[in-house]
Amino acid sequence: TQLLEQSPQFLSIQEGENLTVYCNSSSVFSSLQWYRQEPGEGPVLLVTVVTGGEVKKLKRLTFQFGDARKDSSLHITAAQTGDTGLYLCAGALTNFGNEKLTFGTGTRLTIIP
Amino acid sequence: AAGVIQSPRHLIKEKRETATLKCYPIPRHDTVYWYQQGPGQDPQFLISFYEKMQSDKGSIPDRFSAQQFSDYHSELNMSSLELGDSALYFCASSPTPGTGGPVSYNEQFFGPGTRLTVL
Numbered sequence: 001t002q003l004l005e006q007s008p009q010f011l012s013i014q015e016g017e018n019l020t021v022y023c024n025s026s027s028v029f030s031s032l033q034w035y036r037q038e039p040g041e042g043p044v045l046l047v048t049v050v051t052g053g054e055v056k057k058l059k060r061l062t063f064q065f066g067d068a069r070k071d072s073s074l075h076i077t078a079a080q081t082g083d084t085g086l087y088l089c090a091g092a093l094t095n096f097g098n099e100k101l102t103f104g105t106g107t108r109l110t111i112i113p
Numbered sequence: 114a115a116g117v118i119q120s121p122r123h124l125i126k127e128k129r130e131t132a133t134l135k136c137y138p139i140p141r142h143d144t145v146y147w148y149q150q151g152p153g154q155d156p157q158f159l160i161s162f163y164e165k166m167q168s169d170k171g172s173i174p175d176r177f178s179a180q181q182f183s184d185y186h187s188e189l190n191m192s193s194l195e196l197g198d199s200a201l202y203f204c205a206s207s208p209t210p211g212t213g214g215p216v217s218y219n220e221q222f223f224g225p226g227t228r229l230t231v232l
Contacts, residue, residue: 042223092219098144103155
């Protein structure tokens, strides 16, 4: 069973539209990170959220950590072709540090020009 | 800013051969993690090291071993390679907890990966 479920699995939208990707779990996470991965490359860290209810903005990207720290969302405003990629959420169950990350199932986003 | 370095970037081996993957963490990062990502899959944790000692172990086959050296670089040794070992192998590094600021917990920075193909 997958600890972190992402939805949708695939998303294809027109440039300029808005979108939201969800990352859900039945477990409580101490911290949660969002990564973007290009084909054949390593995941690139976008943001880390650690507090329940926390909202972080990174230009057109808005990340939210659920109040209960079991879920998170990534909202992209006015999507651009450069946003195309695989988006992965990844969580750590404790805040002891040096802990492995458990990755979500991934959302493959395609922005159509 | 310096990033995680992995070598080689691509590796082609025959079945039953051995392979060694190398990882050089970001300077002053003392924890290294290895992940395996199969085609269309999310990364799966293999093993991690903190201060040259194994700190956690995931779904790493007994045919694989790893270590972290005094300069903090790490090597993943893979023996008796099987077709199913073909995957992207990522190394990630993180700083000592608390040294990177209040949100440094578990922030891992990934290398570009090594694509291993077993024929």
